[in-house]
Amino acid sequence: MWILLCLLSLRGLLTLRTTATSEVLPGYRIDPVTGAWLTIPWPLDPRKKDLLIASSLGPDLIDWAEWRTDEPGLTDYLTGKPWRFTAGQKRFLILWYAFDARGRWLYRSGVKRGAKGTGKDPFGAALCDIELIGRSQLVLNDDTGLYEGMRHTMPLVQIASNSEAQSKDMLRIANGLLGREARDYFQIDPGETRTILKDGGRLEVLTASEKSSEGDPATFIALNESHHMTESSGGHRIAEVARRNVGKSPAALQARLCELTNAHRMGTDSVAERTFNAWQAQVSGHALRRDILYDSIEADPATRLHVEDELAAALRAAYSDAPWADLERLVDEVLDPRTSPGDSIRFYLNGLAAAEDAWVDPRKFDALADSSLKLEPGDQIVMFLDCSKSEDATGLVGCRLSDGAVFQLGVWQKPHGDRGKGWLAPRDQVDGVVRRSFDLYRVEWFGVDPSPATDDQDETLYWRALIDSWHRDFSKKLTVWATPGAQGNSVLFDMRMSQRGAVQRNQLFTEVAMLTAQEVDEDSGFPHDGSSALRTHVHNAKRRPNQWGYSIGKASRDSAQLVDLAVCMVGARMGRGIVLNSGKVRQGSRAAGKVLVL
Numbered sequence: 001m002w003i004l005l006c007l008l009s010l011r012g013l014l015t016l017r018t019t020a021t022s023e024v025l026p027g028y029r030i031d032p033v034t035g036a037w038l039t040i041p042w043p044l045d046p047r048k049k050d051l052l053i054a055s056s057l058g059p060d061l062i063d064w065a066e067w068r069t070d071e072p073g074l075t076d077y078l079t080g081k082p083w084r085f086t087a088g089q090k091r092f093l094i095l096w097y098a099f100d101a102r103g104r105w106l107y108r109s110g111v112k113r114g115a116k117g118t119g120k121d122p123f124g125a126a127l128c129d130i131e132l133i134g135r136s137q138l139v140l141n142d143d144t145g146l147y148e149g150m151r152h153t154m155p156l157v158q159i160a161s162n163s164e165a166q167s168k169d170m171l172r173i174a175n176g177l178l179g180r181e182a183r184d185y186f187q188i189d190p191g192e193t194r195t196i197l198k199d200g201g202r203l204e205v206l207t208a209s210e211k212s213s214e215g216d217p218a219t220f221i222a223l224n225e226s227h228h229m230t231e232s233s234g235g236h237r238i239a240e241v242a243r244r245n246v247g248k249s250p251a252a253l254q255a256r257l258c259e260l261t262n263a264h265r266m267g268t269d270s271v272a273e274r275t276f277n278a279w280q281a282q283v284s285g286h287a288l289r290r291d292i293l294y295d296s297i298e299a300d301p302a303t304r305l306h307v308e309d310e311l312a313a314a315l316r317a318a319y320s321d322a323p324w325a326d327l328e329r330l331v332d333e334v335l336d337p338r339t340s341p342g343d344s345i346r347f348y349l350n351g352l353a354a355a356e357d358a359w360v361d362p363r364k365f366d367a368l369a370d371s372s373l374k375l376e377p378g379d380q381i382v383m384f385l386d387c388s389k390s391e392d393a394t395g396l397v398g399c400r401l402s403d404g405a406v407f408q409l410g411v412w413q414k415p416h417g418d419r420g421k422g423w424l425a426p427r428d429q430v431d432g433v434v435r436r437s438f439d440l441y442r443v444e445w446f447g448v449d450p451s452p453a454t455d456d457q458d459e460t461l462y463w464r465a466l467i468d469s470w471h472r473d474f475s476k477k478l479t480v481w482a483t484p485g486a487q488g489n490s491v492l493f494d495m496r497m498s499q500r501g502a503v504q505r506n507q508l509f510t511e512v513a514m515l516t517a518q519e520v521d522e523d524s525g526f527p528h529d530g531s532s533a534l535r536t537h538v539h540n541a542k543r544r545p546n547q548w549g550y551s552i553g554k555a556s557r558d559s560a561q562l563v564d565l566a567v568c569m570v571g572a573r574m575g576r577g578i579v580l581n582s583g584k585v586r587q588g589s590r591a592a593g594k595v596l597v598l
Contacts, residue, residue: 025366026532027283027294036317037298042091057149058094061134065126072185074126077176088321089123092295093130096258099138103147107293110258111226111275114297115350117330118322124159124222124260125174131157131220132174132195132203133186138254152219152253155201160242161224162235167205168192170224170260174203206242217249218242221257227264227346229271239271263298263346266362266539267355267555276352277536284532297321299349301363302524305334305341318350359513359541359552359566360520368520369530373405375441380587382445382579383409383437384493384571386564387425389453389462390414394425396433397534397568399576401444401587406569408531409437413562427466438474444585445575446474447482447493449567467492480582482575493571510548512574517543528569537565 024030028037043049053059060069067073067082074083085093098106114120130136135149159174161167175190182188187198194204206221221242229235242257249255264272279294281287299314312331319325334344342353345363352362375381380401388394393413399406410433414420437443448470450463461467467489475481475490482493483501495505519526528534540561544553552570554563579585 025369025530025535026280030300031317031320034317034320035300035313036320037300038296040088040091040295041095041293052098053094055098055100056094057097057099057136057138058090060149061097061130061136062090062093064134065130072179072181074129074177075179075182077122077173080179083126083177085123085126086119086321086323088295088297089119092123092293093127095293097136097138097149099147103138103140105138105254105256106291107256108289108291109256109275110293110295111261111272111279112258112295113261113263113272113350114322115318116262116347117325118297118319118350119324120260120262121170121224122173122177124224124258125170125177127258128157128159128170128174128203128220128222129177131155132197132201133182133188137219137252139252152201153199155197155203155220156218157201157203158206158218158221158242158245159204159224160206160221160238162228162233162238164193164205164207166225170222171195171203171205206238206245217253217255218245219249219253219255221246221255223257223259223271224261226259226261226275227270227272230268235271263296263350263352265342265346265355266352267358267542267561269555269561280532280536286532296350298351301351302367303349303351305344308335311335314349318348355542357542358539359543360517360538362539364524365520365526365528365538366530366535368524368526368528369535370527371530373407373527373529375400375407377440378442380442380444380585381407381437382572382575383434383443383447384568384575385430385434385446385448386567386571387449387451387463388564389451390424392451393537393562393564394430395533395537395565395568396430396437397565397572398437398441399569399572401576401579401585403527404573404576405527405529406534406572407529408534408565409433411533411565413564425462427463431466431469434470435473438477443474443478445480445482445579446470446478446491447571447575448491449493449495449571452496479584480579506546506551507548509570509574510546510551512577513551513570514549516570516573534565534569537563538569541566 024037027039031038043052062085063069064071065074065083076083092112096107096110100106112120112123132155133151135151137150137152138147139150141148159167159170175195178188178190189196194202196202223239223242229239246255246257259272259275261272264270279292282290282292297318297320299318303314304310311334315327315330319327330348333339334348345351345353375398381398383396383398385396393411396410397406398409412425412430414423448467450461450467453462454460455462470491471489478490481488481490483489493505495502541552541563542555543550552563552566555561
């Protein structure tokens with residue numbers, strides 16, 4: 001009966017919430033002039049900016065490309081005039097060619113992401129030419145003791161794309177930037193698939209052939225249109241060849257790879273998406289290195305496409321570094337009924353649009369993040385723990401009773417590479433976080449969905465002993481049980497269909513999953529703390545139809561894109577509804593340990 005009551009009144013209870021403040025993601029800032037969301041880590045402090053410029057080859061390379069040195073630079077292939085970078089492109093080049101006191105590049109790889117028509121191909125082509133004939137190799141001048149730039153003695157610059165035609169297009173532009181003076185001066189022989197220097201250097205199209213990774217190590221690779229590079233398209237293999245080509249270069253070369261891309265479609269596991277997630281991990285403090293230079297200029301993700309004033313402002317922001325853009329025409333393109341909302345977001349606003357089977361719109365979920373939300377000691381909360389033994393993640397999410405705000409309390413998942421071999425979820429660590437949460441907060445409901453995996457020692461459920469201990473220790477503290485009744489359990493919320501009551505539990509979970517998606521996508525009222533792992537798992541979650549509507553799940557059973565924290569989030573919101581519907585819990589007072597906080 002209690003599940004039926006929850007289903008009947010859950011919609012009303014889940015609307016007891018506060019509206020979260022829209023907040024930028026880690027690594028982003030908002031331009032106060034244009035309103036654009038920016039990721040480039042350009043220093044705003046004048047002193048820091050001066051120090052950066054003084055420790056970069058970028059200014060000299062820009063001067064050369066724009067014809068302010070004794071050597072011929074680049075030529076605009078459309079006008080025949082000397083080439084000019086935009087302000088944003090110059091900032092990227094200064095950061096890209098910045099080095100530390102040891103003579104190492106600050107950034108090992110880079111991404112230039114922008115809306116359609118913001119000049120990514122010409123910029124990528126110019127970058128290839130800089131690496132081919134510019135003074136782009138960092139060397140130590142023994143006489144002065146200072147680092148400076150010199151031309152590569154044997155440059156190997158490669159362009160990699162999903163198709164040879166795409167690579168040829170960028171090579172054609174790179175050749176077009178090399179005017180007659182530059183070709184004669186540097187003795188350049190341009191070609192359709194390979195441009196050769198008389199002294200042996202070359203700029204060429206890279207194919208996915210394994211043979212292409214067996215030659216001389218590349219000095220620079222432009223990875224073009226990486227949002228199209230997926231497993232099914234063969235793009236992953238191309239990217240792997242490219243990374244091997246720069247990875248095997250000698251230390252003196254410090255070879256690097258830079259991606260040129262539109263916004264990727266979330267959930268497709270493209271190379272661009274993988275790089276974005278890696279960068280997010282770095283700027284969120286979840287990686288040992290911060291060596292990805294990620295440059296993206298995006299419109300506010302909360303933009304409503306059907307409100308013309310908002311759309312016009314969003315386009316001005318997304319194209320703020322592309323003064324040639326026809327903004328009036330772009331408004332028409334977005335409003336054209338033949339242009340899908342997803343394509344409008346990705347190609348014209350440079351935003352991350354959801355895949356067709358995405359559980360929620362990632363942009364809208366991100367816009368609801370509010371890092372100022374904090375759990376305070378004594379807060380009344382519910383918790384949900386989704387368990388795994390080794391492959392998936394084990395996650396713990398809390399939901400505050402008063403406003404429905406969601407907080408990541410813990411996540412444990414298999415490390416990458418060799419560190420992950422033989423890894424098992426650390427039950428002692430999970431137990432510690434659970435018990436600490438009971439000490440800090442007033443936990444009114446706690447649901448644990450156990451993994452079906454068994455313990456290697458005795459074939460019992462891997463998590464069974466812990467669940468039993470939690471039941472013994474917390475059953476009297478929990479006013480509302482996860483599985484009520486004389487034969488119930490205070491914490492066990494077993495969703496395996498073979499278990500008694502699982503049909504009702506899965507029906508309730510499905511109902512909450514649908515209501516949560518509605519809150520995120522339509523009501524814009526789902527407060528959460530914006531944790532990067534929670535965000536990633538929510539972005540990965542797919543709609544999975546069942547007999548009651550649609551629940552959530554991974555892209556496929558074997559997918560490495562985890563969703564466990566999204567499951568925990570839905571479970572925690574479900575637990576909140578159960579508690580509020582029970583009528584057994586009084587809200588308002590807060591207790592921290594044994595001390596009542598009024």
